[in-house]
Amino acid sequence: MPRRRNRGLVDAVLFDLDGVLTSTTALHIDCWKQTFDPLLAQWGQAPFDVDRDYAEHVDGKPRYDGVRDFLRSRGAVLPEERIVAIGDSKQALVEQALARDGVEAFPGSVTWVRQLRARGIRTAVVSSSANARQVLRAAGIDDAFDAVVDGGEVTRLGLRGKPAQDSFLEASRRLGVRASRAAVVEDALAGVTAGRAGRFRLVIGVARNVARSELRDAGAHVVVDDLGELAA
Numbered sequence: 744m745p746r747r748r749n750r751g752l753v754d755a756v757l758f759d760l761d762g763v764l765t766s767t768t769a770l771h772i773d774c775w776k777q778t779f780d781p782l783l784a785q786w787g788q789a790p791f792d793v794d795r796d797y798a799e800h801v802d803g804k805p806r807y808d809g810v811r812d813f814l815r816s817r818g819a820v821l822p823e824e825r826i827v828a829i830g831d832s833k834q835a836l837v838e839q840a841l842a843r844d845g846v847e848a849f850p851g852s853v854t855w856v857r858q859l860r861a862r863g864i865r866t867a868v869v870s871s872s873a874n875a876r877q878v879l880r881a882a883g884i885d886d887a888f889d890a891v892v893d894g895g896e897v898t899r900l901g902l903r904g905k906p907a908q909d910s911f912l913e914a915s916r917r918l919g920v921r922a923s924r925a926a927v928v929e930d931a932l933a934g935v936t937a938g939r940a941g942r943f944r945l946v947i948g949v950a951r952n953v954a955r956s957e958l959r960d961a962g963a964h965v966v967v968d969d970l971g972e973l974a975a
């Protein structure tokens with residue numbers, strides 16, 4: 744069936760995954776905490792703060808960048824091989840949790856994605872997660888996107904991760920849509936920053952873990968609590 748011509752504000756919408764399409768944020772936070780807390784205890788430091796530490800230093804970034812930035816915030820500068828080992832142990836916990844608990848997509852997000860596609864708007868997933876494809880499949884929404892740029896591809900293509908704009912620009916290039924005709928949807932401060940840095944037409948913040956005012960201060964044009972609010 745030919746797609747109807749879209750005359751709206753944008754021709755494509757680029758979605759972050761964790762916290763935007765799927766409820767995997769709590770799983771990630773929990774795995775980070777399990778990874779960091781024993782280290783912090785050894786150093787006599789306060790445990791990983793699931794709100795502040797996660798939002799300011801880890802959320803939305805490539806895995807090793809998150810490890811490096813968080814530990815630096817606690818005054819620890821570790822050799823790169825140690826950063827990688829810490830990141831990899833977190834990844835192993837994520838894989839166990841995904842296999843054990845499964846993944847749910849947010850119903851409001853799925854409704855809006857399906858409506859966009861029915862209107863001829865192209866959709867992509869842009870995630871720092873190396874598990875993005877596995878998560879999309881587990882949530883039953885891997886058929887709803889024209890392109891996926893995940894953490895593995897960011898590394899393979901030598902792109903800078905969020906808060907740099909590279910991964911979103913790569914997705915819009917794959918869809919054949921200019922940034923000025925595409926929207927970015929993000930729940931992380933790093934992702935909102937990336938959307939603005941890429942000069943996308945619209946940056947939509949989803950206020951799940953971060954306050955509405957913080958997403959707005961980071962540059963989100965529009966902030967919602969749930970993407971179902973945007974569904975017609």
Ligand SMILES: [Mg+2]
Pocket residue numbers: 759760761762763803929930931
């Ligand atoms: Mg996210």
